[in-house]
Amino acid sequence: MTMKLYAVSDGPPSLAVRMVLHALNIPYELVSIDFIAGQHMTDEYAKMNPQKEIPVLDDDGFYLPESVAIMQYLCDKYSPTSKLYPREATQRAIVNHRMCFNMGFYYSAISAHSMAPIFFDYQRTDMSLKKVNNALNVFETYLQEGGTKYAAADFLTIADFALVSATLCLEAIGFDLSNYPLVQKWYETFKKENPELWEIAKSGMLEIAEFEKNPPDLSHMNHPFHPTRKPKV
Template sequence: MKLYAVSDGPPSLAVRMTLKALDMEYQLINVDFCALEHRTEDYAKMNPQKEIPVLDDDGFYLSESIAIMQYLCEKYAPPNCTLYPQSVIHRALVNQRLCFNMGFYYAPISAHSMAPIFFDYERTPMSLKKVQNALEVFETYLERLGSKYAAGDDVTIADFALISATICLEAIDFDLSPYPLVNKWYTTFKEEYPQLWEIANSGMQEINAFEHNPPDLSEMDHPFHPTRKTKA
């Protein structure tokens, strides 16, 4: 099994945490984002979207971090594994949190934290408001569920996705204290799963380093870039 990943990419980090939690052996292949290795035709043979990460499970290529995490759990998790629970209702809640992260939580966080580091974007009151809105909704979910983790009292792959998004805020020194339940959830994960946090933290530290010393990627062809060229 091979995982094509980028060392500071939140989706890649979420998949790596899943592999670690499942105690699976795999080959980690670093994709050089700055060198545009994900934009090559060879990479497109694995993933026509030319996005990271991609899983190669003995010739079966799978992209999209959520699909990868679900696949790994469905195929390789031991019986009664709580990472992706079998209960229809509990699994539905995990899936909802994964969708929430993808469409409502990570998107504004990434636009506010990552895009200004790597591309010609600025942090604005509007981008900040979108992040605050996402955090307020997450705070509400945690309050209503009354659980330790995002979808219950056991950690799940939904937490891996949400943790990997939240590290982007820590990397830019964003204050989570106005969101006490989110802050507690984040701190609890660090304390209870230090080996998994080590994976997330490695990416967070890289993002933080880029925050203070941004790379020159002004010509990068990427969905975030305002002058992105559409390939025919």
């Protein structure tokens, strides 16, 4: 049975998982979820992921949500010796930390400032901008203290996929990274040295950029955890 990934085309967590699948050369079927149509809110989708969030991996009937867990699983099962998720304890701990940092601190701040105002009834504020700058400042510190080429090592790891997918949201809304030279250098290095992976990420970034210019009308959606986006007049 072909592995399936239920994903949204411009969702950073979905993009991160797609990059891992490509990097590990794992064949899979991409099942596009229409977020605007609310396909992730159906009872059928909830059977795969009660959280009704995207993405979800279906590996021969084994359903796994949460992008970080999916990336770790793919490496552990299909390429256990891959440097993308090193097995040495200290190296793996740093990779795990960077992914936790992204999920709980970095992407959460970026998403609230970039994505939420597009897809939900939130506003960009001085406070949301302050949180983004704080997150970038912390990432800058990690890159400086680590002294590594990539986010967790001198080689590419799955932590980079997660962090790149978050950072592209800022590029999509025209955010200037020049105040964070190490973050900017890391981001541009990823693009330059991993063009096939960046093509996957770039496709999502361009979609977000288009939505930034022309926000979708999601007033028909009924999401239990977020207010519904009001159409612009």
